[in-house]
Amino acid sequence: xxxxxxxxxxxxxxxxxxxxxxxxxxxxxxxxxxxxxxxxxxxxxxxxxxxxxxxxxxxxxxxxxxxxxxxxxxxxxxxxxxxxxxxxxxxxxxxxxxxxxxxxxxxxxxxxxxxxxxxxxxxxxxxxxxxxxxxxxxxxxxxxxxxxxxxxxxxxxxxxxxxxxxxxxxxxxxxxxxxxxxxxxxxxxxx
Numbered sequence: 429x430x431x432x433x434x435x436x437x438x439x440x441x442x443x444x445x446x447x448x449x450x451x452x453x454x455x456x457x458x459x460x461x462x463x464x465x466x467x468x469x470x471x472x473x474x475x476x477x478x479x480x481x482x483x484x485x486x487x488x489x490x491x492x493x494x495x496x497x498x499x500x501x502x503x504x505x506x507x508x509x510x511x512x513x514x515x516x517x518x519x520x521x522x523x524x525x526x527x528x529x530x531x532x533x534x535x536x537x538x539x540x541x542x543x544x545x546x547x548x549x550x551x552x553x554x555x556x557x558x559x560x561x562x563x564x565x566x567x568x569x570x571x572x573x574x575x576x577x578x579x580x581x582x583x584x585x586x587x588x589x590x591x592x593x594x595x596x597x598x599x600x601x602x603x604x605x606x607x608x609x610x611x612x613x614x615x616x617x618x619x
Contacts, residue, residue, distance in 0.1 A: 431593065443592035444497035444505055444598065447474060448520075448527065448536045454534045456520040456527045457482050460509030462591040464494065472545060474561040478554075479544035481513030486561055490549040494563070495541035499587040499600050504540070506598070519585075532567045541573040541583060611619035 443465070448458040459482040463475040472494055476483050486492045497505035504523045505584045513519050520527070527536035530546045537544050547563030568571075576582040592599060 437593045440592060440594065441599065441601070442593060444589035444591050445474070446495040446497050446505060446508055446541060447476070447482050447486075447492055448495070448538055449482050450489050450534065451481075451491040451546065452488055456538075457485050457513040458508050458536075458538065459513070460497070460505055460518055460596055462509075463492075464558060470565045471550060472547060472563045472565060473553075474563070475558065476561060478559050479514070483561060487552070489534050491530075492547050492549070492561075492563060493530060493533070493535045493537055493606070494545045494547060495538055496543040496586065497588060497589040498542055501540055502589060502598060505589060530567075537569065542574045542586060544569045557582040600611045 442462040445461045445464045447461050447464075448456060448457050451457060459476070459480055461474055461476050465473055468472040474494070478484075482492070504525060507523060508519075511519050511522075516522070526539045528539060529535075530537050532546045533548055535546065536545065545563070545565045546567040546569065547565050549561070549562040551562040552560070553562065570581050574581055574585045576585070584604070586601070588601045590599050590601055591597075
């Protein structure tokens, strides 16, 4: 029998995404956003508050990047969730990370994170119960170190961070448990 836990955000795992955008002066700002997901083959939805400095920068610049946080950068990824760009003006500079301008959009690519989605602002969804930034993915960049022999991102090499909303922990992905659209074929084909 299950024990009632009340109302909690009980989705696990959640990705640890680093969202970055330029402000009106070309200064890099970045934030940690666990509430984000792919919502179409070329779209990503970020459920982030309108008051975030990064959100305000996205609204002005109409572009942003989303990096997949990894184990090697856990300290910086967590810091991006602790500090707010609304109060810490040199937030990005304090990390010692490096950013270059995307070739595809007016947004910074943080060099230390191994996978990045470069996005144009596609839409803002603002309702009573939701605020979402929707980005059109115009390019995905990945370091060679996380690619397999077919040129695809290999999760076991990525060491992507995932967020545990139950106890506020970080975990790392990596072990493959099965093949999608194959693991359930026996049930599908059963007569």
